[in-house]
Amino acid sequence: MKITKATELKQKPDFTKLSFGKIFTDHMITMEYDESKGGWAEPEIVPYGRFDINPASCVLHYGQGIFEGLKAYKNAEGRITMFRPTDNFKRMNKSATRLCMPTFDIDVVVDALKQLVLLEQDWIPTAVGTSLYIRPFMIGNEDFLGVHPSKKYIFSIILSPVGSYYSGGLTPTKIMIEDQLTRASNGGTGEAKCSGNYAASLLGAEKAKKLGYDQVLWLDAAEKKYVEEVGAMNIFFVIDGTVVTPMLDGSILAGITRNSALQILRKNGYKVEERHVSVKEILEAGKNGKLEEAFGTGTAAVISPVGVIAYKGKEVVINENKMGKITEYLYDQITGIQTERYNDEFGWVVGVK
Numbered sequence: 328m329k330i331t332k333a334t335e336l337k338q339k340p341d342f343t344k345l346s347f348g349k350i351f352t353d354h355m356i357t358m359e360y361d362e363s364k365g366g367w368a369e370p371e372i373v374p375y376g377r378f379d380i381n382p383a384s385c386v387l388h389y390g391q392g393i394f395e396g397l398k399a400y401k402n403a404e405g406r407i408t409m410f411r412p413t414d415n416f417k418r419m420n421k422s423a424t425r426l427c428m429p430t431f432d433i434d435v436v437v438d439a440l441k442q443l444v445l446l447e448q449d450w451i452p453t454a455v456g457t458s459l460y461i462r463p464f465m466i467g468n469e470d471f472l473g474v475h476p477s478k479k480y481i482f483s484i485i486l487s488p489v490g491s492y493y494s495g496g497l498t499p500t501k502i503m504i505e506d507q508l509t510r511a512s513n514g515g516t517g518e519a520k521c522s523g524n525y526a527a528s529l530l531g532a533e534k535a536k537k538l539g540y541d542q543v544l545w546l547d548a549a550e551k552k553y554v555e556e557v558g559a560m561n562i563f564f565v566i567d568g569t570v571v572t573p574m575l576d577g578s579i580l581a582g583i584t585r586n587s588a589l590q591i592l593r594k595n596g597y598k599v600e601e602r603h604v605s606v607k608e609i610l611e612a613g614k615n616g617k618l619e620e621a622f623g624t625g626t627a628a629v630i631s632p633v634g635v636i637a638y639k640g641k642e643v644v645i646n647e648n649k650m651g652k653i654t655e656y657l658y659d660q661i662t663g664i665q666t667e668r669y670n671d672e673f674g675w676v677v678g679v680k
């Protein structure tokens with residue numbers, strides 16, 4: 328692979344004071360696609376820097392943009408690993424297909440990513456709760472006006488050393504069920520990790536913030552009866568001893584953390600259900616004292632306890648606004664496997680060196 332090194336390296340940040348996604352490393356991967364040149368070129372490592380984008384570049388107008396998020400770790404012995412990278416790139420290829428973007432060879436991209444992470448290994452923080460966040464993304468980059476799929480694309484991967492996603496760390500979040508705006512509809516792009524879904528979610532998120540909530544819990548667009556997911560996390564409830572999460576039925580993102588949580592719970596004998604979960608059921612369980620826990624799952628925050636859920640101005644407080652047992656168990660298990668404190672029975676951890 329062609330590697331062009333940066334002539335000057337950046338000053339490393341104070342790794343004890345990392346926030347999320349504000350600092351980027353010295354290098355990145357770029358790989359270009361041009362239909363007229365036979366598709367994808369080889370990936371390259373280049374100095375982190377700006378793209379040259381024409382004002383008519385189609386991504387700026389028609390939004391062909393997808394992304395992924397995964398993490399790399401350096402364990403106590405200095406071994407560098409990534410968590411389930413192939414699953415992220417498989418999902419990215421699915422997102423690409425939904426947005427009429429070209430798919431790519433997963434092995435080529437994982438191999439390039441390993442080389443990038445190795446080159447940037449001094450950027451991997453090691454304190455508890457920190458990691459090197461990996462952001463692959465792809466944009467349509469043909470210059471034209473008029474709607475059709477782009478014939479040129481840029482695939483890129485950038486890296487960012489991160490601390491916890493929410494400034495509060497593991498303190499329970501307050502979420503608001505949005506009963507008017509929707510994020511994704513059946514047949515739409517909810518299942519794709521595309522930039523537009525996030526644009527669609529911003530107004531609801533701002534509304535929630537103004538009312539004192541951290542996140543929005545989205546409902547299904549057709550009936551606004553069933554819970555779907557939180558902004559960048561899938562949602563789980565523990566109702567009367569059973570772990571319940573909305574089933575994947577087209578408008579929910581198939582989270583890799585969600586899948587990891589389900590596999591760990593099932594393997595360890597927990598009662599787990601993937602099905603429709605109505606707002607009514609959650610409110611009733613809250614009233615009857617059967618809503619024992621709620622938490623979100625996502626790469627950025629891993630597991631995020633939910634302490635309060637609000638719906639039409641009324642609040643349900645969960646587990647006295649404290650992190651629940653299963654929530655804590657999953658956080659410990661997943662982060663333990665990720666950082667190799669625990670044995671990886673599932674084959675999720677991929678060594679970079």
Ligand SMILES: *Cc1c(COP(=O)(O)O)cnc(C)c1O
Nearest residue numbers: 559560561580582583584625626
């Ligand atoms: C990325 C994302 C998630 C979490 O997926 P992970 O693979 O667990 O990181 C959940 N919901 C949405 C909308 C997302 O974009």
